[in-house]
Amino acid sequence: MSTGATMASISSYAILGCGSVGYAVAEDLVEDGKDVFIVDQDEGRVDSLRDQDLNAQAADIREGQVAEAIAERDVVLILSSDIEANHAAVTNARDRGGDQFIVARASDPVSADELRDAGADVVINPAAVIANAALRALETGELEYKAEQLADVIDGTSTKLAILTHDNPGPDTIASAVALRAICRDRDVENDILYTGEIGHQEDRAFVNLLGIDLLARSEVDLDDYDTVALVDYAKAAESPLDRPADIVIDHYEPEVEYDATFTDVRPNVSSTSTIVTKYIQELDLGLSEEVATALLYGIRAETLDFKRDTRPADLTAAAYLYPFVDHDTLEQVESPSMSPETLDVLAEAIGNRDVRGSHLVSNAGFVRDRDALSRAAQHLLNLEGITTTAVFAISENTIHLAARSKDIRLNIRRVLEAAFGENGEAVGHSTDASVDIPLGIFTGIETSEKNRETLLDLTEEAVRRRLFAEMGVESDSNGN
Numbered sequence: 123m124s125t126g127a128t129m130a131s132i133s134s135y136a137i138l139g140c141g142s143v144g145y146a147v148a149e150d151l152v153e154d155g156k157d158v159f160i161v162d163q164d165e166g167r168v169d170s171l172r173d174q175d176l177n178a179q180a181a182d183i184r185e186g187q188v189a190e191a192i193a194e195r196d197v198v199l200i201l202s203s204d205i206e207a208n209h210a211a212v213t214n215a216r217d218r219g220g221d222q223f224i225v226a227r228a229s230d231p232v233s234a235d236e237l238r239d240a241g242a243d244v245v246i247n248p249a250a251v252i253a254n255a256a257l258r259a260l261e262t263g264e265l266e267y268k269a270e271q272l273a274d275v276i277d278g279t280s281t282k283l284a285i286l287t288h289d290n291p292g293p294d295t296i297a298s299a300v301a302l303r304a305i306c307r308d309r310d311v312e313n314d315i316l317y318t319g320e321i322g323h324q325e326d327r328a329f330v331n332l333l334g335i336d337l338l339a340r341s342e343v344d345l346d347d348y349d350t351v352a353l354v355d356y357a358k359a360a361e362s363p364l365d366r367p368a369d370i371v372i373d374h375y376e377p378e379v380e381y382d383a384t385f386t387d388v389r390p391n392v393s394s395t396s397t398i399v400t401k402y403i404q405e406l407d408l409g410l411s412e413e414v415a416t417a418l419l420y421g422i423r424a425e426t427l428d429f430k431r432d433t434r435p436a437d438l439t440a441a442a443y444l445y446p447f448v449d450h451d452t453l454e455q456v457e458s459p460s461m462s463p464e465t466l467d468v469l470a471e472a473i474g475n476r477d478v479r480g481s482h483l484v485s486n487a488g489f490v491r492d493r494d495a496l497s498r499a500a501q502h503l504l505n506l507e508g509i510t511t512t513a514v515f516a517i518s519e520n521t522i523h524l525a526a527r528s529k530d531i532r533l534n535i536r537r538v539l540e541a542a543f544g545e546n547g548e549a550v551g552h553s554t555d556a557s558v559d560i561p562l563g564i565f566t567g568i569e570t571s572e573k574n575r576e577t578l579l580d581l582t583e584e585a586v587r588r589r590l591f592a593e594m595g596v597e598s599d600s601n602g603n
């Protein structure tokens with residue numbers, strides 16, 4: 123945290139009011155080797171502070187001379203239980219001028235506002251601090267209790283445990299199921315992840331395939347073979363998928379249906395079921411595998427649209443916990459953006475016109491408006507079997523746009539584009555991902571018009587292919603196939 127760095131460079135502190143709070147702060151600062159000067163109006167207390175070798179002086183913190191005495195201190199902590207006195211001390215310090223950092227103790231929201239108005243940088247309201255600490259303790263304690271409950275229900279399985287993902291499962295439900303499966307496996311409880319409908323999105327299928335997630339179609343099993351059933355991320359279902367109570371329900375939405383579950387954890391204050399399950403993985407101290415961490419982080423990111431939608435602090439702390447265990451290459455492959463209709467058109471055109479030499483693919487996508495679609499098509503073509511380098515070009519107005527990708531580490535695709543077209547246009551990008559815009563006229567020497575566009579395309583196509591293949595180090599034959 124940035125305040126830590128600031129604190130380290132600060133040399134001197136004043137504490138005004140040294141009751142139990144002021145004393146606790148003084149003790150910590152002195153222990154850290156800080157230079158602390160204490161002012162308190164109780165002479166007996168000041169004597170005993172001095173007996174402990176502390177630098178203390180007796181004075182009423184309301185008095186103007188106290189502000190003078192602490193003028194050289196970088197940080198002033200005004201912590202007496204007399205809030206009126208604290209207010210006067212803040213006012214005096216500010217009236218003196220200077221830019222000391224002032225922390226002041228309030229007693230309620232009203233006095234907190236008054237102290238802030240008087241110039242305190244940070245105001246502490248003990249009631250609020252205690253309430254926060256109590257809530258945090260409750261949260262931790264509750265999670266510990268819930269984790270034990272969850273473990274008990276899982277351990278109560280005598281045949282098998284079924285983990286049901288919601289109909290047409292998406293990333294959050296699948297990731298949560300994968301994590302719950304890991305908890306079951308850790309406890310030697312046999313389990314299956316079941317789904318209904320289909321995994322519709324291309325990214326989600328990639329997610330399941332890349333992580334090697336085993337899902338069974340519910341129609342292929344008999345649910346009666348499972349004596350424990352868990353529903354993860356299932357709340358939006360309009361009716362229960364079961365003809366009996368569920369055993370485990372974990373969700374970030376309040377279910378539409380009453381499941382009468384033995385174990386329920388529904389938290390509307392987080393944004394994904396993956397976040398909740400991550401807390402259990404943490405609490406149960408499970409060795410986190412790359413597969414589970416990657417799945418959960420993907421679940422959280424997909425459900426929050428990459429932390430852009432409804433993200434809560436708990437989602438971020440869960441993501442931060444998972445991050446070091448994640449397989450980022452796989453995550454990147456899964457997250458390649460979904461395909462727009464324009465990308466699909468460009469891709470279809472590029473696949474149809476592809477010219478493959480060795481592992482290099484060059485293709486012409488015709489006329490395009492969306493240049494982004496070109497680079498996406500180049501990226502997608504890289505997934506074709508045996509292809510390591512792709513270049514897709516297209517014409518718009520008076521320019522040829524060309525996007526290229528390479529996963530061949532021996533080949534720097536930007537340099538290839540530079541060598542092929544550097545005289546005519548500036549290649550931009552990196553060794554794996556580059557593009558270049560080339561004025562159309564240079565291939566033909568003629569002005570473009572609607573009529574001669576097709577002819578132009580034919581002429582350019584041959585020229586572009588030839589130059590590219592030559593720079594990639596492969597021969598280009600003349601008939602283009």
Ligand SMILES: [Mn+2]
Pocket residue numbers: 294295355374393394395425
């Ligand atoms: Mn969800």
